[in-house]
Amino acid sequence: MIVVGVDGSVPGRAAVDWAASDAVRLHVPLRIVHAVDRMPHQVARFPNPDQPDSLRRAGQKVLNEALALVHERQPAVEVGTRLVEGSPASVLREEAxxxxxxxxGSRGLGGLAGALLGSVSDHVAGHAEGPVVVVRGVPRPVHGHVVVGLDGSPGCEPALTYAFRQAALRGSVLHAVHAWTLPPQRFGIETPHEMDDLRACGLALLSSLLETFKKEYPQVKVVEEVPYAAPVKALSRAADKADLLVVGSRGRGALGSALLGSVSRGVLHHAGCTVAVVRPASR
Structure with missing residues (x-):
């Protein structure tokens, strides 16, 4: 089952559209969830006793609108709705x-106008189990490319599994990117020969990571790139002409206790396309 969180925002509607399309591709049911968060209203100096009922009515309206959108865009999808009391982040984490x-959606009704990522999407991307897809609300042309960022860490395998499957289902080209830079102490002393050797090492790493998946998905065309650039910059640039960017939840540079690495957090804030953060499910 695919779960989509809604709040009535433009990115939220885009998330419903994305989720319904993915449900069709995966042949799975869809659940639309809206969380009724009473806490911000309960701390008011003069709380309104009718507030809970009005919040539930507003939430049901959001669900009904999302349901109508699914019926309009993807009428064959098996879809249900769920209205849950609790903070949106906690409710969605449990649903995941x-x-x-x-x-x-990338940001909700309470988000800043210029922000690409809201607090709820930031939280669930960093804490929820399994793949979390963060959808932008701005319409984009279809490019037919899925980008996956790879660094050789254990988190690569779940990201690759998700990326190859998405590329196969969409009939898209898979663009595998391993960005690299020199350690700070090495800047200024590298030679062209050393740079070529490092680039060759990057290509060898990509080749080893992709080998099994290429055999499993022979129909997917794969483009490999090892740019000399900071990972967030390289992946955000690749995302400009992609429909989806896939990253692991944290890579080699992340602290053991970190739930979201600097690269995955960076692309969530800077990449222009939809981003999937893939964490191994613990269930």
Whole structure:
């Protein structure tokens, strides 16, 4: 099952559209979830006793609108709705435990106008189990490319599994990117020969990571790139002409206790396309 969180925002509607399309591709049901968060209203100096009912009515309206959108765009999808009391981040984290994929808009109604990522999407991308797809609300042309960022860490395998499957289902080209830079102490002393050797090492790493998946998905065309650039910059640039960017939740440079690495957090804030953060499910 795919779960999509909605709040009535433009990115939220885009998330519903994305989730419904993915449900068709994966042949799975869709659940639309809206969280009714009473806490911000309960701390008011003069709380309104009718507030809970009005919040539930507003939430049901959001769900009904999302349901109508699914019926309009993807009428064959088996879809249901769920109105849950609690903070949106906590509710969606719990929903993700039993979902094949959690889809959210990049920012909600409370987000800053210029922000690419809201607090709820930031939280669930860093904490929820399994793949979390963060959908932008701005319409984009279809490019037919899926980008996956790879660094050789253990988190690469779940990201590759997700990326290859998405590319196969969409009939898209898979663009595998391993960005690299020199350690700070090495700047200024590298030679062309050393740079070529390092680039060759990057290509060898990509080749070893992709080998098994290429055999499993022979229909997917794969483009390999090892740019000399900071990972966030390289992946954000590749995302400019992609429909989806896939990254692991944290890579080699992340602290053991970190739930979201600097690269995955960076692309969530800077990449222009939809981003999937893939964490191994613990269930």
């Amino acid at each position: 435990r039993t979902a094949a994929e959690l889809v959210v």
